[in-house]
Amino acid sequence: MKNYSMFDVIGPRMIGPSSSHTAGAARLSKAARKIGGEEIKQVSFYLHGSFAKTYKGHGTDRALVAGILGMEPNDENLRYAMEIALEKGIEFEFIEADLGDVHPNTVKIIMKGISGKTTEVIGSSVGGGNIRVFKINGLDVEFTGEYPTLLVRHIDKPGAIAKISLILSEYGINIAFMRVFRQSKGKDAFMIIETDNKINEEVIDKTKALGEDFISVYLIDAL
Incomplete structure (x- = not known):
């Protein structure tokens, strides 16, 4: 028999009306913003399934x-997010799309940052405000944002995992879950590390300084 927490029963603190279509959507795009790694100037949201059918009525568009603005799901300004984004000069659009055999509350987010760099993130809002991110720039990944999460894009070479693990150990950070996703042997890979402890900026700086085989480092605080 499954045990239920109060969170499962009453859902997250949020601006309504829907935990899946509002809170989960806000968390997904906030995670995407972190992965983008810079201020966003243009973003396209490709909405699948239920998201596509109800995004206006359920506030998914605003969320x-x-x-993308970095707001929490319970931010009182969430209802004015689109107006605030326009004031900041951020362009956005919503496109109904068939993203294939995925959860009905799935969105593909394509962002262009102030540097001109484009980042693509695909994820789903799976209920109760919970999320699952499963693709970054075409590469399969898997994380939920439930834990502090370190995402490291690197070249798939021996010793990469050991180097990151050593840095985390030096700072007393315990790894809860670790997964590595790669395109193919010796090519682009993503290391996804979810931890029991908060990850500080010194860890990020040390990881970035490991060398050219470590292409980019992102930190997503527990959402």
């Missing part, structure tokens, strides 16, 4: 833009 997605709010996440």
